Amino acid sequence: MRHTLAVLVENNPGVLARVAGLIRRRGFNIDSLAVGPTNDPTISRMTIVVEGDDLVLEQVIKQLRKLIEVIKVSDLTAEEHVDRELVLIKVKAEPAQRSQIIQLVDVFRAHIVDVGRETLIVEATGDEEKIRAIEEILRPFGIKEFVRTGKVAMLRGSRTTSVDGE
Amino acid sequence: MELKGGEILVKCLEELGVEVVFGYPGGAILPVYDALYDADIRHILTRHEQGAAHAADGYARATGRPGVCMATSGPGATNLVTGIANAYMDSVPIIAITGQVARTMIGRDSFQEADITGITLPITKHNYLVQDVNDLARIVREAFHVATTGRPGPVLIDLPRDVAASKTEYREPGPVKLRGYRPPAEGNPEDVARAARLIAEAQRPVIYAGGGVVNSGAHEELRALAEKIMAPVATTLMGIGGFPGDHPLSLGMLGMHGAKYANYAVMESDLLIAVGVRFDDRVTGKLDAFAPEARVIHIDIDPAEIGKNVRVNVAIVGDVKRVLTQLLKCLDEYLVRPGTAWQEKIATWKKEYPLTYRRDGQLKPQAVIQEIYRQTKDRPTRVATDVGQHQMWTAQYYFFSRPRSFISSGGLGTMGFGLPAAIGAQVGCPDELVVSISGDGSIQMNIQELCTAVNYELPVKVAIMNNGFLGMVRQWQELFYNRRYAYTELINPDFVKLAEAYGAEGLRVTREVEVAPALEQAFRSSRPVLIDFVVAREENVLPMVPPGEPIDKMLG
Numbered sequence: 001m002r003h004t005l006a007v008l009v010e011n012n013p014g015v016l017a018r019v020a021g022l023i024r025r026r027g028f029n030i031d032s033l034a035v036g037p038t039n040d041p042t043i044s045r046m047t048i049v050v051e052g053d054d055l056v057l058e059q060v061i062k063q064l065r066k067l068i069e070v071i072k073v074s075d076l077t078a079e080e081h082v083d084r085e086l087v088l089i090k091v092k093a094e095p096a097q098r099s100q101i102i103q104l105v106d107v108f109r110a111h112i113v114d115v116g117r118e119t120l121i122v123e124a125t126g127d128e129e130k131i132r133a134i135e136e137i138l139r140p141f142g143i144k145e146f147v148r149t150g151k152v153a154m155l156r157g158s159r160t161t162s163v164d165g166e
Numbered sequence: 167m168e169l170k171g172g173e174i175l176v177k178c179l180e181e182l183g184v185e186v187v188f189g190y191p192g193g194a195i196l197p198v199y200d201a202l203y204d205a206d207i208r209h210i211l212t213r214h215e216q217g218a219a220h221a222a223d224g225y226a227r228a229t230g231r232p233g234v235c236m237a238t239s240g241p242g243a244t245n246l247v248t249g250i251a252n253a254y255m256d257s258v259p260i261i262a263i264t265g266q267v268a269r270t271m272i273g274r275d276s277f278q279e280a281d282i283t284g285i286t287l288p289i290t291k292h293n294y295l296v297q298d299v300n301d302l303a304r305i306v307r308e309a310f311h312v313a314t315t316g317r318p319g320p321v322l323i324d325l326p327r328d329v330a331a332s333k334t335e336y337r338e339p340g341p342v343k344l345r346g347y348r349p350p351a352e353g354n355p356e357d358v359a360r361a362a363r364l365i366a367e368a369q370r371p372v373i374y375a376g377g378g379v380v381n382s383g384a385h386e387e388l389r390a391l392a393e394k395i396m397a398p399v400a401t402t403l404m405g406i407g408g409f410p411g412d413h414p415l416s417l418g419m420l421g422m423h424g425a426k427y428a429n430y431a432v433m434e435s436d437l438l439i440a441v442g443v444r445f446d447d448r449v450t451g452k453l454d455a456f457a458p459e460a461r462v463i464h465i466d467i468d469p470a471e472i473g474k475n476v477r478v479n480v481a482i483v484g485d486v487k488r489v490l491t492q493l494l495k496c497l498d499e500y501l502v503r504p505g506t507a508w509q510e511k512i513a514t515w516k517k518e519y520p521l522t523y524r525r526d527g528q529l530k531p532q533a534v535i536q537e538i539y540r541q542t543k544d545r546p547t548r549v550a551t552d553v554g555q556h557q558m559w560t561a562q563y564y565f566f567s568r569p570r571s572f573i574s575s576g577g578l579g580t581m582g583f584g585l586p587a588a589i590g591a592q593v594g595c596p597d598e599l600v601v602s603i604s605g606d607g608s609i610q611m612n613i614q615e616l617c618t619a620v621n622y623e624l625p626v627k628v629a630i631m632n633n634g635f636l637g638m639v640r641q642w643q644e645l646f647y648n649r650r651y652a653y654t655e656l657i658n659p660d661f662v663k664l665a666e667a668y669g670a671e672g673l674r675v676t677r678e679v680e681v682a683p684a685l686e687q688a689f690r691s692s693r694p695v696l697i698d699f700v701v702a703r704e705e706n707v708l709p710m711v712p713p714g715e716p717i718d719k720m721l722g
Contacts, residue, residue, distance in 0.1 A: 009346075010346065013295075013297075014283065014295070017284070017287065018287060021287050021288060022288075025288050055473070058473060059470065059473075059474060062469050062470035062472075063470050065469070065470075066468070066470055067292075067346070068291070068292040068312060068344060068346055068347050069292075069346055070346050071345050071346040072346075163345065
């Protein structure tokens with residue numbers, strides 16, 4: 001089963017290496033990892049998607065908590081949460097096909113962010129399902145390049161995953 | 167007051183009560199050594215950085231205080247690595263301070279540059295690369311705090327040469343504040359109450375005690391618990407000394423080379439009280455066959471150890487000493503009526519399956535260790551070992567009655583640990599007898615430290631169980647590889663001459679009648695003494711659980 005973890009860490013150099021190294025050497029698999037500073041510039045937030053059964057997950061969380069620079073680890077999987085990922089897709093677009101692509105992109109409420117002579121770059125945001133769907137739709141035109149940020153996630157409602165949050 | 171980085175570091179060490187540093191100077195750490203020259207701190211120059219790390223480790227294990235080692239950048243730092251990994255595996259608080267090339271030279275493959283914070287990431291509790299001299303005083307205090315609290319462990323501070331040389335105003339930093347680090351203390355009272363209930367219900371309880379007992383100083387509480395509920399106590403290698411080996415309730419060591427009665431008791435127990443242990447594979451053997459009838463109470467300070475290898479019925483996260491105190495109090499509410507049937511069964515096993523070996527006229531290493539025990543049991547003694555057969559015989563035939571008196575590399579199993587660890591223990595315990603029991607293989611991995619012992623007049627006694635083999639490996643070859651002794655036979659130097667060349671005393675013993683007098687002579691001497699015991703070549707450590715088997719399926 002896949003789990004989405006929100007990990008608050010000290011915004012220090014090397015902290016990413018500590019977290020990634022720990023997960024690798026304990027033999028856990030990372031599906032995706034997204035990291036950036038929070039509104040408190042001394043704290044970064046990582047969203048880590050890991051694959052594993054409950055026992056594996058319990059160990060991942062406990063081992064992460066042992067790192068001195070890890071402030072808080074929360075498993076959002078079982079909670080009501082929003083998760084999003086951003087992708088950029090460079091798709092082949094001969095002039096004849098452009099309007100069709102633009103229409104499809106519109107349906108997904110995605111955007112064209114670059115127009116080249118033979119290509120378009122599509123920017124899309126959404127959950128995993130939506131990203132998969134847009135990839136499927138664009139594949140017949142020819143995807144030349146594909147990049148995704150990895151998932152970020154947040155609890156719904158007034159509850160938070162902050163240092164002071166529960 | 168304006169101070170240079172090196173001076174700040176040394177000043178912090180003084181303020182933190184550091185009395186000794188084990189180290190080896192070099193280019194990048196020179197600013198620190200320059201400050202150390204004027205400090206009120208003793209410096210022990212080992213002959214190899216690995217020796218410095220193990221000496222700091224031995225000092226910490228013997229005294230309970232953090233050990234400090236120091237080395238220069240590059241090869242100096244990488245030579246500490248085995249010692250740091252060793253301390254990490256056995257949860258020993260050491261502080262490793264390494265020089266680093268100047269900040270502008272980092273990442274450019276400079277002379278004697280190694281990414282030691284990167285290298286030691288998986289083998290330290292935490293580590294620091296000091297980027298700004300203004301952070302240094304805070305970092306040193308944090309390092310000691312992290313190393314010595316919670317589950318102890320090594321912390322490394324990497325100090326670039328230019329940071330060590332730059333000046334700043336020194337202000338004593340405030341208390342350590344680490345928002346991501348909150349080591350547990352008390353156990354959850356509800357968990358403690360549930361544990362007490364299980365104990366009250368148990369008919370066949372066994373206490374399985376490990377290094378956590380020694381680390382938290384919980385030996386008295388452990389003894390009180392054992393006596394209160396009349397539960398026999400089996401210790402891990404790391405737990406030796408945490409419960410008196412000569413106590414009637416002692417089962418000695420359990421696991422691969424544990425006593426049969428210890429393993430039988432665990433396998434038939436209906437309640438396993440696991441205290442400061444991690445269910446290591448050397449202890450459990452085949453994991454899913456381990457203690458099949460037992461409910462399990464697991465007490466440990468590290469939440470990540472709970473449920474890592476086995477499922478438990480009650481987990482209590484907290485400092486072992488405090489949890490045992492809570493538990494003892496809680497047990498007052500119960501009338502614990504230990505059944506005598508279990509006691510009798512264990513007594514029968516002890517009688518039927520004693521630890522023993524065949525006396526056949528050859529000089530037996532077990533007999534040497536028994537004689538060392540006989541001569542030292544009534545005086546304050548620390549015994550350090552290396553790794554291999556001699557280590558297991560020491561664990562089996564020397565009854566340690568005090569915590570921190572047995573100093574051995576458990577988790578990592580580092581050959582070459584014994585002599586430098588003994589040196590560290592001797593520095594920390596100058597008035598006690600320190601004996602390093604070693605093998606002819608292990609001793610040669612750090613034999614240069616004999617020179618350190620002579621240099622600083624540290625009267626450690628080195629007893630080599632010399633069988634001309636890498637004995638434990640040979641034993642495995644004999645048992646599992648059809649006696650194909652691939653590269654385990656050793657051609658050795660003359661250890662007596664070698665000892666003398668270093669300025670120590672050297673003795674050789676080849677017959678059993680010479681054992682006692684040689685040891686008496688050595689223990690009387692105020693100098694370092696090496697005794698080369700030329701023992702039976704193909705003696706095996708028995709009993710033994712073959713790898714992958716349940717622990718009651720023992721050979722021998």
